[in-house]
Amino acid sequence: MTNDLSQELLKAILDADRGEANRLIDEWAARHGYESAVTEVLTPALEAIGQMYMKTGEATLAQGYVAGKIAEDVLTKVLAARQEVGAGDAPLKGPVVIGNTEDDYHPLGRKMVAAFLRIAGWEVFDLGVDASPSALVDEAVAKGARVVGASAMMYSTARNIRKLREEIDRRGLTGRLQLAVGGAVFKLRPELAREIGGDGTAATALQAPALFEELWNRSLALESQPGLKEVLP
Amino acid sequence: MNSLERVLNTVAGKPVDRPAYTLTLSLYGARLTGCPLSRYYTDPAAYVEGQCAVRETFQPDLLFSPFVLTALGEAFGSRVAYFDHYPPNLTRPAARSAEEAAAISLPDIDAHPRLLFLREAVRRLAARYCGEVPIVGVMVGPVDLPPLIMGLEAWYEALLFDEDTARKMLEKSCRFFIDWGNALLGDGAAFLALPDVFSNPTVMPRRVVRDLAMPALAASFGEIRGPIVIHHGGSRLAPFIRDYTALPNVVGFVVDARDSLAEAREGLGAAPVLLGNIDGPTLHQQSPEELQVRCARILADRVQDPHFILATSAADVAWDTPPDMIQVVCRTVQENGKRGL
Numbered sequence: 415m416t417n418d419l420s421q422e423l424l425k426a427i428l429d430a431d432r433g434e435a436n437r438l439i440d441e442w443a444a445r446h447g448y449e450s451a452v453t454e455v456l457t458p459a460l461e462a463i464g465q466m467y468m469k470t471g472e473a474t475l476a477q478g479y480v481a482g483k484i485a486e487d488v489l490t491k492v493l494a495a496r497q498e499v500g501a502g503d504a505p506l507k508g509p510v511v512i513g514n515t516e517d518d519y520h521p522l523g524r525k526m527v528a529a530f531l532r533i534a535g536w537e538v539f540d541l542g543v544d545a546s547p548s549a550l551v552d553e554a555v556a557k558g559a560r561v562v563g564a565s566a567m568m569y570s571t572a573r574n575i576r577k578l579r580e581e582i583d584r585r586g587l588t589g590r591l592q593l594a595v596g597g598a599v600f601k602l603r604p605e606l607a608r609e610i611g612g613d614g615t616a617a618t619a620l621q622a623p624a625l626f627e628e629l630w631n632r633s634l635a636l637e638s639q640p641g642l643k644e645v646l647p
Numbered sequence: 648m649n650s651l652e653r654v655l656n657t658v659a660g661k662p663v664d665r666p667a668y669t670l671t672l673s674l675y676g677a678r679l680t681g682c683p684l685s686r687y688y689t690d691p692a693a694y695v696e697g698q699c700a701v702r703e704t705f706q707p708d709l710l711f712s713p714f715v716l717t718a719l720g721e722a723f724g725s726r727v728a729y730f731d732h733y734p735p736n737l738t739r740p741a742a743r744s745a746e747e748a749a750a751i752s753l754p755d756i757d758a759h760p761r762l763l764f765l766r767e768a769v770r771r772l773a774a775r776y777c778g779e780v781p782i783v784g785v786m787v788g789p790v791d792l793p794p795l796i797m798g799l800e801a802w803y804e805a806l807l808f809d810e811d812t813a814r815k816m817l818e819k820s821c822r823f824f825i826d827w828g829n830a831l832l833g834d835g836a837a838f839l840a841l842p843d844v845f846s847n848p849t850v851m852p853r854r855v856v857r858d859l860a861m862p863a864l865a866a867s868f869g870e871i872r873g874p875i876v877i878h879h880g881g882s883r884l885a886p887f888i889r890d891y892t893a894l895p896n897v898v899g900f901v902v903d904a905r906d907s908l909a910e911a912r913e914g915l916g917a918a919p920v921l922l923g924n925i926d927g928p929t930l931h932q933q934s935p936e937e938l939q940v941r942c943a944r945i946l947a948d949r950v951q952d953p954h955f956i957l958a959t960s961a962a963d964v965a966w967d968t969p970p971d972m973i974q975v976v977c978r979t980v981q982e983n984g985k986r987g988l
Binding site: 428429430432474475476477479480517518519520521522525543544568569570571598602603 | 728730732733736737738798799800803806807808848849850851852854855881905928929962965
């Protein structure tokens with residue numbers, strides 16, 4: 415944790431105290447700006463929650479949700495601050511495409527992923543629930559995305575992601591378009607990610623930015639050195 | 648000894664000829680009878696036919712009422728989509744917020760078509776298997792009903808950020824839960840089984856569990872005129888299972904396949920029934936040999952536990968599970984679990 419304010423923010427998130435969390439962010443931003451609040455206060459707190467969730471199971475799903483809402487709150491302020499100084503709101507990374515897989519109507523996790531990606535600077539095109547494989551790939555191609563993320567809550571619908579894998583491969587986009595998979599069922603059964611053809615997964619929405627970064631870089635590496643396809647996991 | 652006697656003896660801790668077992672084969676009945684799910688989950692006769700096929704094929708000691716929780720959401724006005732090989736999903740909740748949901752009238756449990764389907768299925772199953780097989784009435788608890796009416800996100804918002812509205816919603820939800828649970832028991836369900844999600848400390852902060860969820864469960868369970876079984880709802884239960892033991896009318900717990908049965912038993916004490924410990928949705932991913940060994944190990948581990956029922960956890964056994972895999976579980980209990988009375 416880089417500073418005491420991050421510790422306080424972490425406590426506010428764990429207590430689901432959204433008002434206090436925003437007050438702490440605003441306090442820092444008044445002195446250093448919102449961009450700095452993201453890197454110096456919010457990001458360390460989010461990383462700490464991710465670690466708690468992964469390693470000790472101390473953080474709950476609800477606390478992850480609270481973290482996502484606070485990330486959304488801060489992102490809104492970052493964008494407003496950028497507009498104020500005429501800096502525009504152009505994202506720094508991406509674009510990427512996400513959606514709930516075919517037949518999946520559980521949007522919560524996907525929305526959390528979108529919030530954490532956006533706060534990390536990604537441009538996100540979100541196709542919502544029940545997104546067909548062709549719609550996801552069409553959007554990825556149209557926007558020039560290198561990563562497409564598919565979310566599924568249950569085992570039954572997670573298996574539909576295999577159709578997205580097939581669509582990517584059928585269009586000759588293997589490697590170029592990386593497939594990130596996630597959702598509650600992958601937390602319970604991490605091996606499922608590989609079974610249904612995912613290129614990577616993250617146990618929590620908080621870790622989605624790191625996963626997308628890794629997959630984006632892998633796509634770039636594979637494009638510049640196609641031979642890598644044979645050796646990369 | 649028939650299934651009813653075996654289960655009742657298990658609840659009472661009395662001797663049984665072999666351990667009772669059950670698998671969540673609510674969905675699987677449709678596969679056995681070749682019934683389209685849009686009919687299976689709306690026509691009581693079709694559902695009962697499927698469960699009769701389950702009983703004839705696998706001889707489980709407990710049968711389930713339709714495991715189609717979205718039907719409760721439909722009764723409040725939510726919309727669902729039907730699929731070929733798994734239960735319906737909620738596509739559009741009836742309300743956009745807890746405030747809106749709290750203003751919706753409770754559905755008439757004696758008139759709403761979706762509720763009548765569920766009740767009629769219980770009545771027919773109970774009549775068909777009277778004195779032979781207990782019927783489990785599958786429903787949701789008062790803290791887990793609201794997402795079926797407003798979606799997960801709105802319920803999170805209320806529980807985490809708007810306690811007054813959450814309490815209003817819980818009052819409404821408790822009223823429905825009590826009436827609905829007692830109706831199912833009156834229709835012939837021997838037990839009520841409730842997947843419990845929002846009172847689990849891995850899902851909600853302790854503050855919400857302590858101040859909102861547990862009081863709602865305690866108040867409403869006390870009004871239920873029959874036994875209740877708490878299902879883990881997708882999260883581990885064993886580390887927190889002690890917290891549930893003071894709830895009224897709770898006689899059993901279905902734990903997660905990742906839970907340790909020994910840890911769960913330690914938390915529960917001697918009396919409540921413990922059910923598990925095979926994961927239903929991934930049953931088909933093991934080899935028959937692996938599954939047989941796993942079942943035998945579980946039975947050996949629980950041989951001194953008179954309150955144990957071998958069961959699948961999580962959601963339904965998947966549609967494409969080969970019947971032979973289910974038979975492995977059944978045969979292992981029937982052949983390896985024999986006990987002298």
